[in-house]
Amino acid sequence: MGAINNKNTFTRSHQPMNNNPVHIVTGATGGIGSAIVDRLIESGVSHIVLACRNQDRAKAMIDRLSPCNVTLTAMQLDLESFDSVINFVMSIRERDMAVDTIFNNAGTMPGTMKLTADGYESATQTNFLSTALLTQMLLPRIVNGGAIVFTTSMTRHIAKLRTDWKQHAITHHHRFTTYGRSKLMLTHYALDLACELAPRGIRVNCSDPGIVDSGIITLGNPVVDKLSDKFFRPLISTPAQGAAPAINAANSQLTGQIFTLNHCTPIPESYLRDPLHSIASEAVNDALAISTSEAMQ
Template identity: 25%
Template sequence: MTGLFGANSTTDDVLTGVNLRGKRVLVTGVSAGLGVETARALAAHGAEVVGAARDLAKAEAATASVRAQAANGGRLELVQLDLASLGSVRACADALLADKRPFDLVIANAGVMAAPFGHTADGFETQFGTNHLGHFAFVNRIASLIASGGRLVNVASSGHRFADVDLDDPNFEQTPYDPWIAYGRSKTANILFAVEFDRRHRAHGVRATAVHPGGIRTELVRHLDDGTLEAMVEKINSDLAAEGKPPYQLKTIPQGAATSVWAGVVAAADEVAGRYCENCHVATLVDGTISPVSEGVRAYALEPEHAKALWAKSEEMIGERF
């Protein structure tokens, strides 16, 4: 599948001719942006989508387009899930386990970015607790529901380049807090989680990957001051111009959600499993001198022993073993 699609491909492009009737998919974060578009595209091609959201009333309003465009047996149901609360995570997982219906695909899409310093309901730093630990607990609790041949797609980010995970100080108890470093740690964790989940489950026919959707203007930027995103893009374009490169372009939401659905249902499992994907292809390794908006993944985000260590630390933090 490599080479068929790229940075400008949309969800509808990558799903052209794909029939998902009879497939069941869980997507977190369906109250806005990428989550809504991901659910819409999948339901429009026949998938039964379970959309998880913290605010069900907001999600109900936001997903009108999902229901309106559902076709070929596609449908949407909503479940309540607050990833910043292990109580909510466990309650949602328990309800899905009691329901017993399997999933062919889980897309861990929800998240926060560059949030001010704070803590989840369980005392974890907000971004690491929400983006990583919430999904870590939730996905592992429902892992038995992922059918053989199924996949987990973790929505990560090129922001993983801001920082590796810090297993000695995950909650910034000794380290001065920086919202972008915290975001980078959580996104690196998303990738490492996929690496280790894939190792643990591939013998059962379940694979996992991580994806970068691209730069997109969604509710994810709500913690940024007015003009911050524009200033960041202006600085990036100044640097690119100095290198003789074309300007950076933000993606549309359908373009941003494309890599998630490509990695989840279009690409061959062995092509994407245990890897990091962007622009509808598998990324290559890059070092620290590469532009932050260029393609590529840092080696520390894919290192197997590092992924095992994060898994063990995550189990310790949430008080559960999987």
């Protein structure tokens, strides 16, 4: 039987709980996230944390997967909220979980501008700031030799870094370029983190799943979406194919790479020469300082 450990956690276990490091998958109930979980189960990992906003869907997913010989734990995580990130990390600490791999899979591509309670455009906070903040706060829990995987996107090629990135995302929101900038900043941050964590043997890679048949490509226009479902979706990658780069990124002994379905290439060195390269890590450090201060109050 499943057991409610607290209001934010649900676990179903078919083997004794142990101290083996966990694999965390954010957005685990989505198309690619669910496929990542399936691949991890097939590989025989012992414990997977489903870090999700919708706990009902996470619990239903655990019930569906219940015959597997893996401990599955659903934990509340809403990347539109720094408080939720802090609470998630505190729950990991309270349960004394060591972390093997973080799959930073969750993302959003809203068609209209939405402001979070923290004062950021939602895609910017979800895809970049909260994802990076979650990772930074979990660094002490990641075992040496572990892995961090960030989901990037081909849309990073249509965006540029800006010093006014926070305000521009609010005042000049565009579905694709705002999303692309959030992924571009995340990829710049991943490059810095790969260098920082190399002495611990922690590999930091990006996964670019390409265009995948998932909810994120639904545009909200009934006519366009209907045509897309009929003519476009059958030609693009399945969620299982979209998950493959993330699994390969986690399993690789390389670091600082971008994995696609069939290839991997280093995160471009040109990123380091970009005069604005440092703004990504600076933004994360600022968010970390504020969140850490608030968590201690």
